Amino acid sequence: MTEIKDQVLAFIGPDESCASEALVAAAWNIPLISYKCIDQKLSNKTIYPTFARTLPPSSKISKSIISLLKYFNWNTIVLIVSGNPTNKQVQESLIKLANEHHIQINLKYHLPDHYLSRYQQILEKIIDDSNERTRSKKNQ
Structure with a gap:
């Protein structure tokens, strides 16, 4: 080089x-x-x-996500993150900011880096679990 x-x-x-x-x-x-x-x-x-x-740092991405959650008054979330290093940095930053803003993370899912259609059942279960954990009557 x-x-x-x-x-x-x-x-x-x-x-x-x-x-x-x-x-x-x-x-x-x-x-x-x-x-x-x-x-x-x-x-x-x-x-x-x-x-x-050309992309913002992970801290800026997380701040944008927190702003969106607060705007819609979403205080309980499920976090779904793929395994690549970039997304792990965003996850770490998002968890820290969620705690600071009293946003509860009920579940965390980690998907393989290259998830394909063969993971359709896994994704459907994640969506069902997310819906149950974040939209149940006791969480509203």
């Missing part, structure tokens, strides 16, 4: 984990534009001065 450094104007990507790549780009003073990386720590411009993203 070092042999092409002088011929590169910018890097685009990677999509999941990008902290190491952002450090290299910063050391070389080359812009790195990520289209999927949401890691909050990359917002530190002292360490990652050449990093930019």
Whole structure:
């Protein structure tokens, strides 16, 4: 990679984990534009001065979700998260903010990274459980 450094104007990507790549780009003073990386720590411009993203960090995504829940007065939820690292960061941030805003998470489900139609029965059960846990009379 070092042999092409002088011929590169910018890097685009990677999509999941990008902290190491952002450090290299910063050391070389080359812009790195990520289209999927949401890691909050990359917002530190002292360490990652050449990093930019097209998606907000996980903390901003979680704040938006909490705002939506509060707008509709939804105080009891079920959390369904796929197993990729990006979604795990959002989950951690969302759990923290939900606690701060007194939003109860009744159930947490983790789906495999690449869930396909073969998981239809699992998803139907999750929906039924969610409906029962969040819309029962005692929760209203």
